[in-house]
Amino acid sequence: MTSTSTRILCSALLTASLLGGCASTGPSSPSARPVFYPNAKLNAVGQERANQDADVCMGQARNAGLTPDEKDNAVLHGAEKGAAIGGVAGAVGALVRGKGVERAVEHGAVGAAVGGSAGAVAGAFHEKPSGTYRHYVQRCLKDKGYDVIGWN
Incomplete structure (x- = not known):
């Protein structure tokens, strides 16, 4: 992976971690307490x-x-869907731009990481x-x- 790809991946994972924490509070969260x-x-x-x-x-x-x-494994299902969509989009985007198969695999991996992170965060907002x-x-x-x- 290139250093740009690594930075994008690290940023996506950090964002997912921070947003995931926000999703786990409030009256509709499993961590709520009786009033x-x-x-x-x-x-x-x-x-x-x-x-x-x-x-x-x-x-x-x-x-x-x-x-x-x-x-209901909302986080896992969201991560799976996001990784699949992001991976395919990254690979196809690289192929369409004429980057070659090797770059398509790299872009697909980065897309899967970013998409999986985003999907996990989206799934965290659906925990009931x-x-x-x-x-x-x-x-x-x-x-x-x-x-x-x-x-x-």
Whole structure:
């Protein structure tokens, strides 16, 4: 690979890493936590204790075999699609420009790396929280006297 190709590949991977981190927060992410309504139980024990009880309930959900995210492999599928599209586009582009087969392979590899990175980031934005996991945690917290009004 040429040094330009290497720089492009490194930039694509760095961008994918940074954007992937952004995709893993917020109320629709698997890392979200329960939000409590300030009822008598929360007022009596305080937010810190409520968060500890939420940790216990989330641990129980995991012990029951549940996970916070739907296991649909969105990141992997996005990376696969992106790599295939980027690889073909890079190789065909080099061939159309008359760069020869050797350069077409190089351009295809760079295209696959960039496309795979972009596809992985796109897939990360499609990760979904598990409704069953959330219902389990909410039920556990309800049994402890809390009122969960959402996830954040």
